[in-house]
Each structure stands twice: as C-alpha cells, then as structure tokens.
Amino acid sequence: MSGFVRFDFDGRLEEKGGQQFVSGRGMYGDGYTRIHRPEPHGFISSPPAGSKGLLLPSPNNPDFAVVLGVEHPGHRPSDIPGGGSALYDASGNIIKVVMGDGIMVDVTGTAFQIRKGGVTLTVSAAGVDIQGGTVKHNGKDIGDTHRHTGVVPGGGQTGVPV
Numbered sequence: 001m002s003g004f005v006r007f008d009f010d011g012r013l014e015e016k017g018g019q020q021f022v023s024g025r026g027m028y029g030d031g032y033t034r035i036h037r038p039e040p041h042g043f044i045s046s047p048p049a050g051s052k053g054l055l056l057p058s059p060n061n062p063d064f065a066v067v068l069g070v071e072h073p074g075h076r077p078s079d080i081p082g083g084g085s086a087l088y089d090a091s092g093n094i095i096k097v098v099m100g101d102g103i104m105v106d107v108t109g110t111a112f113q114i115r116k117g118g119v120t121l122t123v124s125a126a127g128v129d130i131q132g133g134t135v136k137h138n139g140k141d142i143g144d145t146h147r148h149t150g151v152v153p154g155g156g157q158t159g160v161p162v
Contacts, residue, residue: 004054011049037067048090
C-alpha cells in the first residue's frame with residue numbers, strides 16, 4: 001500500500017512521552033491502533049471521535065505510520081473568509097483572526113478569563129470582573145482603593161481621582 005489513506009478516528013487517544021497516538025479505521029475498514037499523530041510546535045489538540053484525517057502508512061513497517069490533519073467536519077467553522085484563521089473546539093468556542101475585523105473571541109461556555117499572576121479578568125453575561133491587582137486609567141487608580149481630593153458632604157462634586 002502506498003500514498004495517503006482516509007483515516008476515521010474512533011476516539012481512542014493516548015498521550016505518551018510528549019507525543020499523541022490515535023486509533024481508528026482506514027480504507028476497507030482496516031483497523032489501526034496507536035498511530036503517531038504529530039502536531040506543530042506550540043499547538044496541541046484532542047480531536048473528538050468521528051474526526052477525519054489522512055493516514056500515511058509505512059510499507060512493511062506499521063510502527064512508522066503517521067496520521068495527519070485530523071478534524072471533525074461537524075465542528076469545523078464554515079464562516080472563516082479567505083486569509084482568515086481560527087482556533088476552535090468541539091463546543092463552539094472560537095478565536096477568529098479575520099482580515100479587516102481583527103481578533104474576535106466567541107465563548108459558548110459561562111465565561112472568558114485572562115489570568116496573569118494574582119490577577120484574573122473575567123467576562124461573562126453578568127459583565128466584567130477583575131480580581132486582584134489594581135485597576136488604572138491614564139495612570140490613575142480607579143479600583144476599590146482609589147481616593148479623591150475635594151470631597152464635600154452632600155451632592156457636591158469631588159476632585160479627580162488621585
């Protein structure tokens with residue numbers, strides 16, 4: 001056998017020694033177990049069962065076969081224009097980089113979080129929440145510890161934040 005063979009991923013996946021191995025079926029229902037699935041540096045994914053890919057068998061040595069390009073046709077976004085790219089999961093979460101529109105993040109879960117050190121920024125249906133650290137605008141503290149000058153009782157105006 002030579003050339004690529006369509007590969008139907010059955011959901012069995014193993015991470016071992018910094019590599020990923022998948023199992024599934026090829027042409028004529030041939031079974032393949034623990035086939036290496038290389039991915040580019042800095043990227044990792046775990047395809048859902050039913051995903052499709054290409055199997056490159058190694059004649060006379062099945063230990064050197066590889067599976068490439070595994071994706072699920074039912075989860076692949078269809079609205080990415082030419083020149084655009086996306087990082088997505090099987091739940092519908094997606095980060096899109098689209099020419100002219102910039103970077104868009106669509107979240108299907110309950111929240112979008114950014115974490116750095118002791119600071120967490122959460123965007124959810126309830127709004128934006130920042131925990132930890134300080135919040136500044138133009139170098140001025142606008143968080144829960146900010147102060148004003150010229151505070152007067154009643155409905156008077158105060159000075160700007162210090």
